[in-house]
Amino acid sequence: MSFPWAAQYTPKNSFMKWMDERLPLPRLVYNSVGAGYPVPRNLNYFWNFGVLAGVALVIQIVTGIVLAMHFSADTGVAFASVEHIMRDVNSGWLMRYLHANGASFFFIVVYIHIFRGLYYGSYKPPREMVWLLGLVIFLLMMATAFMGYVLPWGQMSFWAAQVITGLFEAIPLIGNPLKQWLLGGFAPDNATLTRFYSLHYLLPFVIAGVVILHIWSLHLPGSSNPTGIDVKGPQDTIPFHPYYTAKDGWTVGVFLIALSILVFFAPNFLGHPDNYIEANPLSTPAHIVPEWYFWPFYAVLRAFTVDFILPAKLWGVIAMFGSIIILL
Amino acid sequence: MATVQDTQTPAGDTPSEDGVRRRDFLNIAAVSVAGVGAGVTLLPLLNQMNPSADVLALSSIEVDLSAIEPGQAIKTIWRKQPLFVRNLTPAEIQQANAVPLGDLRDPQTLAERTVEGHENWLITLAVCTHLGCVPLGAAQGENRGEFGGYFCPCHGSHYDTAARIRKGPAPTNLEVPEYEFTSDTTVTIG
Numbered sequence: 375m376s377f378p379w380a381a382q383y384t385p386k387n388s389f390m391k392w393m394d395e396r397l398p399l400p401r402l403v404y405n406s407v408g409a410g411y412p413v414p415r416n417l418n419y420f421w422n423f424g425v426l427a428g429v430a431l432v433i434q435i436v437t438g439i440v441l442a443m444h445f446s447a448d449t450g451v452a453f454a455s456v457e458h459i460m461r462d463v464n465s466g467w468l469m470r471y472l473h474a475n476g477a478s479f480f481f482i483v484v485y486i487h488i489f490r491g492l493y494y495g496s497y498k499p500p501r502e503m504v505w506l507l508g509l510v511i512f513l514l515m516m517a518t519a520f521m522g523y524v525l526p527w528g529q530m531s532f533w534a535a536q537v538i539t540g541l542f543e544a545i546p547l548i549g550n551p552l553k554q555w556l557l558g559g560f561a562p563d564n565a566t567l568t569r570f571y572s573l574h575y576l577l578p579f580v581i582a583g584v585v586i587l588h589i590w591s592l593h594l595p596g597s598s599n600p601t602g603i604d605v606k607g608p609q610d611t612i613p614f615h616p617y618y619t620a621k622d623g624w625t626v627g628v629f630l631i632a633l634s635i636l637v638f639f640a641p642n643f644l645g646h647p648d649n650y651i652e653a654n655p656l657s658t659p660a661h662i663v664p665e666w667y668f669w670p671f672y673a674v675l676r677a678f679t680v681d682f683i684l685p686a687k688l689w690g691v692i693a694m695f696g697s698i699i700i701l702l
Numbered sequence: 703m704a705t706v707q708d709t710q711t712p713a714g715d716t717p718s719e720d721g722v723r724r725r726d727f728l729n730i731a732a733v734s735v736a737g738v739g740a741g742v743t744l745l746p747l748l749n750q751m752n753p754s755a756d757v758l759a760l761s762s763i764e765v766d767l768s769a770i771e772p773g774q775a776i777k778t779i780w781r782k783q784p785l786f787v788r789n790l791t792p793a794e795i796q797q798a799n800a801v802p803l804g805d806l807r808d809p810q811t812l813a814e815r816t817v818e819g820h821e822n823w824l825i826t827l828a829v830c831t832h833l834g835c836v837p838l839g840a841a842q843g844e845n846r847g848e849f850g851g852y853f854c855p856c857h858g859s860h861y862d863t864a865a866r867i868r869k870g871p872a873p874t875n876l877e878v879p880e881y882e883f884t885s886d887t888t889v890t891i892g
């Protein structure tokens with residue numbers, strides 16, 4: 375697709391030729407992750423994290439669909455249905471721990487991926503659209519992770535829903551109606567749980583769609599490389615397959631081993647024990663913190679303690695959203 | 703295998719005398735490990751759809767027979783499926799035993815479908831072996847079909863007094879679950 379010297383797809387037999395004329399899917403694969411996609415030969419391991427993010431997304435979707443078969447989105451039974459997954463469902467514990475720890479790994483991988491973009495200037499022309507679509511993915515990921523965390527309807531779930539929707543209350547004039555609109559009530563309740571469940575199921579597929587656009591727009595100019603100088607000719611590139619399929623396959627293996635170590639030996643390491651207590655609207659847990667991947671934003675939020683022209687609460691919220699917007 | 707239509711040939715790609723490249727071995731080894739891994743991962747992904755522990759825990763029930771008079775039947779629920787428990791009259795038992803096995807689609811005697819010493823207790827699933835409807839005939843006044851047992855209204859299967867298929871599309875007799883008499887009037891099913 376991207377470079378004039380890219381290898382051309384030629385159907386190997388009459389069936390593939392027939393296919394190519396009707397549904398050129400093999401051609402698409404060849405031109406995007408096959409020998410027909412030239413990639414700079416000097417990429418370092420930072421360039422492996424895009425594929426890892428894709429693998430993490432697939433893991434989330436597969437385990438999520440399994441969990442959805444056993445979960446009930448009703449405040450009366452949601453917590454119990456999660457315990458049912460942990461104790462009764464065959465391999466249910468494995469699916470849930472993979473989904474919960476998979477979310478953390480997804481954020482680790484995407485944070486490194488974003489860091490790569492910032493450090494090596496991947497966001498610069500001609501890849502601005504790749505970067506913008508990446509930010510859209512990042513925002514969708516945060517929304518998805520937050521809403522997923524509410525589903526088990528434990529103490530941390532409930533108070534996360536309360537606190538995060540409380541952020542929107544800081545917006546002048548429309549804040550309070552907006553919060554009530556988001557929650558479907560005055561406080562998190564059944565209406566909140568069911569809408570979060572619906573959206574938590576939907577958004578990953580939206581993410582998958584944006585990822586396709588993200589990669590499409592990347593494949594026009596092709597990948598950048600650590601030197602920051604664009605490739606000039608065939609001597610600077612190698613075909614994606616077999617070189618980068620092999621290199622990516624190796625890091626996928628490392629990624630899966632790391633995820634397995636956490637899932638099998640310390641599945642609750644990143645979680646919070648209070649979420650094994652059912653939601654109680656009358657008592658906030660003493661140590662309320664978000665999941666680690668939201669800590670930077672949480673810190674920004676807490677940093678504003680004095681009213682200065684605007685209320686401190688609003689400053690915190692502005693600064694927090696600003697920290698994301700600045701990446702634009 | 704890694705066919706590079708490209709210009710360069712990296713070191714590992716140089717064939718030795720017998721034409722096997724070091725890279726071929728690495729390729730086969732890596733792809734095999736990944737393949738086995740993917741296969742093993744598939745097991746829990748499929749197994750999660752099997753009945754869960756709480757479902758299996760409910761899979762046996764006790765039924766009290768003391769209130770069921772000869773000629774009466776009750777419907778109860780076992781493993782989320784309807785179950786017939788019938789107290790056969792001597793006439794019904796005789797009728798069932800009079801049928802030559804050769805006339806049956808699914809040949810079985812009444813004795814094979816009941817337990818010794820309790821031949822009057824006919825316990826079967828109330829699930830038509832055709833496509834799963836609940837046959838009529840347990841409650842008073844319901845159509846019991848041409849053979850005086852059960853009649854399935856969905857596609858017209860007739861079962862006799864031993865709940866054996868006699869006429870209609872069902873392939874086999876109504877299924878007899880595993881059960882055991884724990885006393886003269888109680889039976890544990892499943």
Ligand code: HEM
Pocket residue numbers: 420421422423424425427428429431484487488491496497501504505507508509511512581585588589592596597598599
């Ligand atoms: C679901 C999450 C994501 C997936 C699956 C994904 C996937 C990918 C893949 C497969 C690549 C090509 C391989 C690579 O260069 O690493 C890529 C490139 C890129 N991604 Fe992402 N990405 C995700 C999120 C993001 C986010 C959140 C950002 C930034 C805010 C971002 C920014 C970029 C940029 C700038 C490139 C081009 C890199 C270059 O050629 O130098 N991506 N992405």
Ligand code: FES
Pocket residue numbers: 830831832833834835854855856857858859870871872
């Ligand atoms: S289901 Fe009973 S006859 Fe078809």
